[in-house]
Amino acid sequence: LSATFTQTKASSHLNSFGLFFGGQDLDGDGQRYTYFLIREDGQFLLKTRMGSETENVAGGWAEHSAVNALDGRMTNSISVEVGASNVRFLSNGTEVASVPKAGLAVDGVAGVRFSHQLDVHVSDFMVN
Numbered sequence: 853l854s855a856t857f858t859q860t861k862a863s864s865h866l867n868s869f870g871l872f873f874g875g876q877d878l879d880g881d882g883q884r885y886t887y888f889l890i891r892e893d894g895q896f897l898l899k900t901r902m903g904s905e906t907e908n909v910a911g912g913w914a915e916h917s918a919v920n921a922l923d924g925r926m927t928n929s930i931s932v933e934v935g936a937s938n939v940r941f942l943s944n945g946t947e948v949a950s951v952p953k954a955g956l957a958v959d960g961v962a963g964v965r966f967s968h969q970l971d972v973h974v975s976d977f978m979v980n
Contacts, residue, residue, distance in 0.1 A: 857972055857973070860973065867891060875962065887899055898951065
């Protein structure tokens with residue numbers, strides 16, 4: 853799963869956007885999915901949603917040099933690679949985290965996820 857996100861201007865506060873995958877029962881109380889978000893300060897977040905609960909997959913918001921921060925405009929190509937035993941999360945071709953596949957929602961609907969008050973363009977969205 854991959855896409856390129858270009859944020860064209862700053863939002864009123866730190867808002868996030870990125871990819872989700874493993875979506876199940878998205879319209880119901882038992883919704884489940886895993887998501888990989890970035891925000892304009894160059895940080896990323898990995899979480900799972902199970903119903904009304906969320907859980908951090910790899911700590912909370914974290915900086916990584918591979919996640920570009922907003923400097924008037926920013927572009928980040930992010931991707932998720934689901935392997936036999938691990939899930940890799942990449943920004944601009946560099947791995948920012950790798951976590952065990954066990955316990956993550958990986959099978960199901962995939963897409964993009966946005967907070968509010970953002971001017972972000974998405975290109976090259978692909979599910980392999």
